[in-house]
């Protein structure tokens with residue numbers, strides 16, 4: 001089943017002069033697929049991921065997710081879509097340092113307003129268990145190691161059961177051992193929970209283990 005379709009995406013930057021950063025990008029992604037976007041620095045990976053994340057709406061072409069056409073929706077509609085259907089994991093975890101692990105994971109679900117506080121807490125424990133961090137739930141997040149914080153960030157991204165999880169260099173700040181742990185969590189999420197993972201990565205070992213690699217060069221897809 002298709003969960004994402006990007007059709008004929010073009011994107012331009014206008015500073016310092018007009019320059020086409022994405023050139024006629026088209027591809028589809030299926031449910032449960034674990035995908036990496038790779039390519040040399042500057043080829044347009046982050047720009048594409050930012051469009052897929054629905055944060056950047058200044059592009060040509062059509063973006064669809066979960067059978068919904070997202071191109072043309074208002075910022076409020078896109079924010080609601082993101083909160084319900086998308087999860088994000090970045091190179092830097094962006095946890096709130098003074099909050100506990102549990103509070104950090106609960107926040108996006110409290111914001112969504114779909115579950116009672118008790119249900120949200122139960123779900124947060126479930127997601128923390130999945131990343132093997134349930135034993136640290138009541139610790140202040142700033143007291144954890146970098147690898148542990150990234151696992152908490154993954155639990156937070158999973159709290160609303162997103163269809164698609166997007167990662168921008170999710171292992172970029174981790175050592176080899178923690179990168180492997182994060183890779184295996186993603187693989188489990190994709191293959192057992194059938195959630196789709198789309199990551200931008202420079203880590204060749206990470207990319208090699210994915211179900212599929214989309215390779216970009218100079219704003220185009222050269223291998224998919």
Ligand SMILES: Nc1ncnc2c1ncn2[C@@H]1O[C@H](COP(=O)(O)OP(=O)(O)OP(=O)(O)O)[C@@H](O)[C@H]1O
Pocket residue numbers: 013014015016021039040041042043044045046047048
């Ligand atoms: N806001 C912007 N204004 C103008 N040019 C930009 C802007 N953002 C990115 N660029 C340029 O667009 C191109 C693609 O950038 P992008 O960050 O998407 O590449 P990338 O493949 O993700 O690179 P990296 O692997 O280094 O993160 C680069 O030439 C970059 O300098």
